[in-house]
Amino acid sequence: MASARVYAGRSAEQRRAERRNRLLAAGLDLFGGQGYRNTSIEALCTAAGVSTRAFYEEFTGREDLLLALHDQVAARAYDAMVETAAALGDVPLPERTDAILCAFVRAACTDPKAARIAFAEVLGVSPAVDQHRLQWRNRFVEFAMVEIGRAIERGEAPQRDHGLTTIALIGAVNELVVEWVVRGRTVPLETIATEAARMAYAAFTAS
Amino acid sequence: MASARVYAGRSAEQRRAERRNRLLAAGLDLFGGQGYRNTSIEALCTAAGVSTRAFYEEFTGREDLLLALHDQVAARAYDAMVETAAALGDVPLPERTDAILCAFVRAACTDPKAARIAFAEVLGVSPAVDQHRLQWRNRFVEFAMVEIGRAIERGEAPQRDHGLTTIALIGAVNELVVEWVVRGRTVPLETIATEAARMAYAAFTAS
The missing domain is CATH 1.10.10.60 (Homeodomain-like)
Known part of the structure; x- marks a missing residue:
């Protein structure tokens, strides 16, 4: 019973x-x-x-639910990027940035409503939400810095501090996703992903 | 009397x-x-x-005052950029992007409180404020597209549609200013300006 x-x-x-x-x-x-x-x-x-x-x-409130949803999207995009990078093996930097950025953009934009939450609705809510966003950004920065270290070792990127470059790149990619998600998705997602990859490669290799 | x-x-x-x-x-x-x-x-x-x-x-309210302050900073940064570009004469693209981006960053960050308002406080306020920001962004896009057209004509940038590149670049520069203004200004402003210029040149010339 x-x-x-x-x-x-x-x-x-x-x-x-x-x-x-x-x-x-x-x-x-x-x-x-x-x-x-x-x-x-x-x-x-x-x-x-x-x-x-x-x-x-x-x-605990509306903001707590917002953070839980933000975590879902950020984790999905982060995991997609990490898994793609791990599976790539020994490919040159242009193919590598292309595959990683496409994985990020596709995972981040699987659901336009989720993308709107993670890239637009979380802005300007509270210092706690800003802090939460910053923690996620730092995880993305860390990932990118490992990738850049690898590219420098292979002679594919110049030996310099890429810390601010990585921050700028994250701003660039976010703006592209916002463009896609907030402005009616008139641009194909593949075009957004291609542009993000182009920016990443250009930023990493700039001397 | x-x-x-x-x-x-x-x-x-x-x-x-x-x-x-x-x-x-x-x-x-x-x-x-x-x-x-x-x-x-x-x-x-x-x-x-x-x-x-x-x-x-x-x-009309608190938001109207916010927009007036945003206009002041945006106009100062825009005018500095336009005046610098007009005074440059016939210099190659690297020097040109360097001078223009430095003028933008310096003018935008003259007053850290004004920069905080224009780059951080305006986020997530209302659809009307988002629309206002978008109008300013479009002015910056237009300016950049004229610069890119000039670079293409001179054979300094590849012949392609730089529309999304420009949007990504604006996201990159904004993120750098936010980094400077919100996170305690621990990085010298000149370093922020140099990084912004590097991103601009890399983005414009990427094929």
């Missing part, structure tokens, strides 16, 4: 995970559709079919 | 201009110091020594 804690064939843990996923889906749809500023906790709860009390059992 | 409309030797028009300038100075100090989100209209009025009623005679 089923224990008292199992309801409709699901454990309390399962039901809670489902509830969290429904809130994440509602956040993705509303923050990414009508925008973070225009979405109340009540609207999120209605869309997810959960009570306000249940919302606060999962997230 | 002075007319009734002159008070303490100043006309109503002069007094009104002074009042507006005091509000602009208060906005610069508070938006650029404690941040836009943390500054109320009451705080602005107290700092400027004007009444709330007087505030609304000059600006």
Whole structure:
């Protein structure tokens, strides 16, 4: 016989995970559709079919849900980049930057609503969200610095400090994704990815 | 004898201009110091020594004052760039991008509080502010496209569509200024300007 804690064939843990996923889906749809500023906790709860009390059992507030969604997109894009780099083997820098930047752009833009959240809706929310963004940026900087170290070793990039170059490059790639996601996606994603790769190669190799 | 409309030797028009300038100075100090989100209209009025009623005679609201301050910085940086370009005469592209980007960065960062407003505080405020930023960005894109056209004509840049390159470059330069202004200005401004110029030259000449 089923224990008292199992309801409709699901454990309390399962039901809670489902509830969290429904809130994440509602956040993705509303923050990414009508925008973070225009979405109340009540609207999120209605869309997810959960009570306000249940919302606060999962997230400390609207901003916490925003950060969870941002993490999903950033992690997807980061992982895609790292996995692509690891699988590349011994290819020259132009092919390497091309493959890595395309992997990043494709993963970041798989879902236009998720991209809007991660690249536009997170701006100007609070110092805590800015700090969260900065932590992610630092992970991307670290990854890029390892790639640049490799390129320098192979004689494919000049021996210099690429720290600010990497920061500038991240600004460039972000602006390209914002261009795609906020301005109606009139440019094909492949064109955005190609431009991002061109900027990366040009920046890394500039003396 | 002075007319009734002159008070303490100043006309109503002069007094009104002074009042507006005091509000602009208060906005610069508070938006650029404690941040836009943390500054109320009451705080602005107290700092400027004007009444709330007087505030609304000059600006439609806090956002309107923010846009006026953004315009000041953007116009200063744009004008510096245009004037530098016009005075350069017939120099090769590396010197040209170097001089133009340095003029832009120096003018944008003359006042760190003004830079913070124009590059960080304006983010995520409202669709109207985003639209305002986009209009300025388009002016910078237009300027850059003229420069690129000139470089292509002279055989200094490859014949291709540099539209997205220019957008990416603006993202790169903005990120560098944000790095300088938001993160405590630990990097010398000249280093930021040099990096911006390197990115511009690399982006323009990339095939």
